[in-house]
Amino acid sequence: MARQGTIVFFDLETTGLGTTSCHIVQLGASCKNTIFNRYILPGIPIGDxxxxxxxxxxxxxxxxxxxxxxxxxxxxxxxxxxxHYLGRFPGPVLLAAHNAWRFDQIVLMRVLWKFFLFEQFQQVVSGFVDTLPLSKKLNPQLDCFKQPCLGRYFLGGKYNAHNAVQKAKQLEELFCNRWNPDNYDIEEFTDWI
Incomplete structure (x- = not known):
């Protein structure tokens, strides 16, 4: 991963799916067996x-x-x-999430701006990789690209599909041990900040 330094896999659990209004209730990440996990008490009710x-x-x-x-x-x-966790890795760091561009990136960026933390974040993170379109390019023979489907197909095992840390760890395993995309593929599906 020459240009970007390190790829850290992350996921969010939220109060709902509205990118402009949901609150984060869990923020999880994984990189080379180094885990980040925080639960956050939301300021709004969690949707049913x-x-x-x-x-x-x-x-x-x-x-x-x-x-x-x-x-x-x-x-x-x-x-x-x-x-701080992201700053511990050789940088600049790329954050990877499944469906990042339509959800995780949008929600994370919104709250970083809200708390005036974007500039600090930008000092350690260079962009977001969306593994959803990447998985479609690398595995065109498949008919389901949701992360649980990809996990079953490539890893055969079951995991907690709605725990941010478990999803980040599984995505890291898929990316690094099953797909192993080259830098050109990674760049194609990176939104640089």
Missing amino acids: KATKVNGLTVSYGQLFLHGEPVSTEPLYHSLKSFI
Whole structure:
């Protein structure tokens, strides 16, 4: 990965699918067995559909995962910690997510701007790789490109499809151990910032 330095795989769990209004409830990332995981108490209710998918609920100011309380950190501190985590890798860093351009990148950038953290973020991150269109180019024989389908096809195993850390780890394994795209493919599906 000559030009970009390091690729870090990340994922978000949110209160819903509205990119302009959802709140982040989990921010997870993986790079070479170095994990980042933060749960965030949202400022708005978690939608019923989101709860069915990710198992996260809020009751009396506490976040629960499948009925068990989880420790949370304010979003601002989670973002600062994430920037610090990313800064530990040889840079500049590329962030990779499945469907990044239509969801994860948009939501993450919105909250970075909201908390005036974009400039700090930009010092360590050079862009976003969207592995959804990349997977379509590399595997045109497939008919399903959702991450769970790709995981079953290439890895054969089941994983927690709605846990940000598990999704980031699985995406890293798909990318690095199964697809192994070259720099030209990576650049084609990178949105530079």
